[in-house]
Amino acid sequence: MTANHVDTSVSFDPLAIRPDFPILAQEIHRQKPLIYLDNAASSQHPLAVLKAMDHCYETTYANVHRGTHWLSEEASGLYESARLSVQNFIGAAADCEVIFTAGTTAGINAVARSWGDAHVQNGDEILLTLMEHHSNIVPWQQLAERTGAKVRWVAITEDGQLDQDDFAAKLNERTKMVGLTAVSNTLGTINPVKHLVELAHAAGALVMVDAAQHVPHATIDVVDWDADFATFSGHKMLGPTGIGVLYGKRELLEKMPPFLGGGSMIKQVTTQGFTWGDLPARFEAGTPPIVEAIGVAAAIEYLKPIGLDRIAAHETHLAAVAQAELDKIDGLHVLGPDPQLKCGIVSFVVEGVSAQDISVLLDLQGVAVRAGHHCTMPLHDHLGISASCRASFYLYNTEEEARHFADSLATILPKLR
Ligand code: PLP
Numbered sequence: 428m429t430a431n432h433v434d435t436s437v438s439f440d441p442l443a444i445r446p447d448f449p450i451l452a453q454e455i456h457r458q459k460p461l462i463y464l465d466n467a468a469s470s471q472h473p474l475a476v477l478k479a480m481d482h483c484y485e486t487t488y489a490n491v492h493r494g495t496h497w498l499s500e501e502a503s504g505l506y507e508s509a510r511l512s513v514q515n516f517i518g519a520a521a522d523c524e525v526i527f528t529a530g531t532t533a534g535i536n537a538v539a540r541s542w543g544d545a546h547v548q549n550g551d552e553i554l555l556t557l558m559e560h561h562s563n564i565v566p567w568q569q570l571a572e573r574t575g576a577k578v579r580w581v582a583i584t585e586d587g588q589l590d591q592d593d594f595a596a597k598l599n600e601r602t603k604m605v606g607l608t609a610v611s612n613t614l615g616t617i618n619p620v621k622h623l624v625e626l627a628h629a630a631g632a633l634v635m636v637d638a639a640q641h642v643p644h645a646t647i648d649v650v651d652w653d654a655d656f657a658t659f660s661g662h663k664m665l666g667p668t669g670i671g672v673l674y675g676k677r678e679l680l681e682k683m684p685p686f687l688g689g690g691s692m693i694k695q696v697t698t699q700g701f702t703w704g705d706l707p708a709r710f711e712a713g714t715p716p717i718v719e720a721i722g723v724a725a726a727i728e729y730l731k732p733i734g735l736d737r738i739a740a741h742e743t744h745l746a747a748v749a750q751a752e753l754d755k756i757d758g759l760h761v762l763g764p765d766p767q768l769k770c771g772i773v774s775f776v777v778e779g780v781s782a783q784d785i786s787v788l789l790d791l792q793g794v795a796v797r798a799g800h801h802c803t804m805p806l807h808d809h810l811g812i813s814a815s816c817r818a819s820f821y822l823y824n825t826e827e828e829a830r831h832f833a834d835s836l837a838t839i840l841p842k843l844r
Pocket of ligand 1: 467530531560608610611640
């Protein structure tokens with residue numbers, strides 16, 4: 428997946444990896460095979476990830492960086508090698524640019540607090556797109572409340588792509604930060620991050636890339652993007668909850684005051700005060716998510732040989748299969764751009780039918796989708812709807828499941844109209 432185009436020519440057989448995900452082999456609601464299409468919310472875990480975490484708890488668990496004993500040193504070694512895996516996976520220039528956080532939300536809040544409070548003032552502007560997740564909205568609105576800065580919004584086009592002319596037009600010398608999602612969690616739109624970062628930099632603004640929906644599904648290179656900050660969550664990329672990654676350019680992180688204070692992030696503490704520790708510990712106050720980091724590293728090792736480009740192509744194909752069927756249903760509207768221009772997310776509304784009711788009846792058919800605003804209320808307001816249904820695919824979903832989802836929908840809708 429590059430810029431806003433997915434190469435669907437590379438194929439991939441999900442059945443080959445399906446046994447790695449025992450949770451998906453279940454039948455629910457009277458022998459209905461479970462079809463899990465809520466991957467944009469949280470993905471499932473392959474045995475390799477579960478085993479790596481279990482193995483750590485069974486053999487190598489202790490608190491990190493604090494003990495001189497063998498177990499702590501072993502655990503510290505694994506934790507730091509997880510950081511190296513992430514560095515390599517996202518193309519960061521140095522391991523100290525990889526901060527383990529609690530998730531995407533935590534990463535954005537850390538930047539809004541640490542960088543934002545130090546650099547944003549009354550009269551400055553923060554530019555956000557209408558397709559941001561609340562995680563990349565509320566921390567900036569809070570920063571604006573604290574500082575008197577103004578939040579401005581980039582429009583989207585009729586077909587759910589970012590309006591690049593509006594983006595360029597709204598950048599100016601007052602813009603200090605741009606909050607940009609790499610992939611919309613509702614529309615599936617893939618934004619041309621590299622190009623937009625270039626425009627933002629030319630105007631003198633920094634960019635916080637929300638990569639929560641990009642990293643699990645497509646190759647990422649933060650240096651190629653030239654992103655100032657980027658963040659994502661372990662639980663959307665086959666890893667555990669409670670962990671995420673904040674990437675920041677070293678020169679920025681080095682000048683930023685830490686957001687959370689406590690153990691690990693200091694050099695020295697006296698009764699008079701404290702001095703900051705070095706990167707990355709400065710931003711990892713307290714006991715970090717140790718085993719979770721090992722889980723994320725195992726997820727990366729699992730994803731790498733399959734290949735993120737193949738995964739992206741597979742998901743786009745499934746979305747296209749589902750969308751072609753959904754397009755045949757009267758009164759159903761799929762949100763966002765054409766399938767070849769987006770990732771494996773198909774959100775839709777049906778005239779006169781509640782999204783919640785659709786998801787409840789789909790669930791009774793064994794199909795798990797999400798209904799609601801998907802933490803994108805400004806986007807839903809803009810579209811004039813209060814909720815939508817979202818089916819989101821991942822590497823283990825099959826074409827048969829995509830078709831079953833569409834067939835189930837066609838079957839249940841007459842009962843709801
Ligand atoms: N950003 C996007 C685009 C997301 O899809 C999500 C989760 O749905 C988040 C941010 C928030 O992630 P987390 O809840 O893991 O912090």
